[in-house]
Amino acid sequence: MKKSLINKPMLAVALLLSSASPLLHAASPEDAVEFRQGVFRAMGWNFGPMGAMIQGRKPFDAEAFAQGAERVAVLANMVAEGFIEGTGRSDGMDTRLKEEYWYQQANFDKLMQRMVANADTLAQAVASGKDREELRPVLAQLAGSCKNCHEEYRGRD
Template sequence: MPRKFLVPTVAALSVAVTTAAFSGGHGSPEEQVIGARNALMTLYGFNSGILGGMARGNVPYDAESAIAAAENLAAAASMDQMHFWVPGTDNVAMEGKTRALPAIWETPDDYAAKNQDLADAAAALVATAGDGVEAVGAGMGQVGAACSACHKAYRGPRI
């Protein structure tokens, strides 16, 4: 898909996921929120996978593709996530349906800061993704650190 279509596609997908979550999709309202949240994480993972594959040398570096994936990642990371983190959608309240720990709602400022770290790292990667595989690797190091910090603090097992 040409780069000029990728960011609008991510935006449209995000709107569609959010609309489905609040318009009577399948499952309870809590399950719909979790589904929307999982869709966002899938977008993160998909675009990070493209960039990480390039950084590791598993995928040939392509500047246009790297820029598009970085822009998509930044667009997803900068979305307002207010509707994705509804109280009562943690792994204790929704056994077996999510890995989100209750700590997200107990320490919202720390969670917000970690989320901002990801948005900042993704925005920085947009600026350098076209500068070569080494630049992608460095940027993905920052993105990975932001993801890891949040997952260590706020992602647990499905229980």
């Protein structure tokens, strides 16, 4: 397939940049799609209550917030591993990943790295004992980096 020939070197660079796991070679495209969707859902699972706490829809619980921030940082660091060759809609996968991804991987990786950096910043802010008001803009910045990528690369079901 022509497409995969073009994408191979780019993908290799992308995976290096995202510090690919040595386990990666074992994954089938189906597994990779399920992995990334599962990791994203786990991120959302933790992120939702954190947003609700900051917005006052839920009482602020520093311990729960800290646990959520740590988990999101860990998950953010692994989700890129699920973006491997053969996992597009045109490969027959059940995915919301837009086809633009396949020729804009450098831009996608930049958005991914921003999210990882923002998740690390939030985890550090929490660990350094910042209070709810101080955490508000840090969480907002992370949420913005989720939204930026979804607008560009997440399509409909």
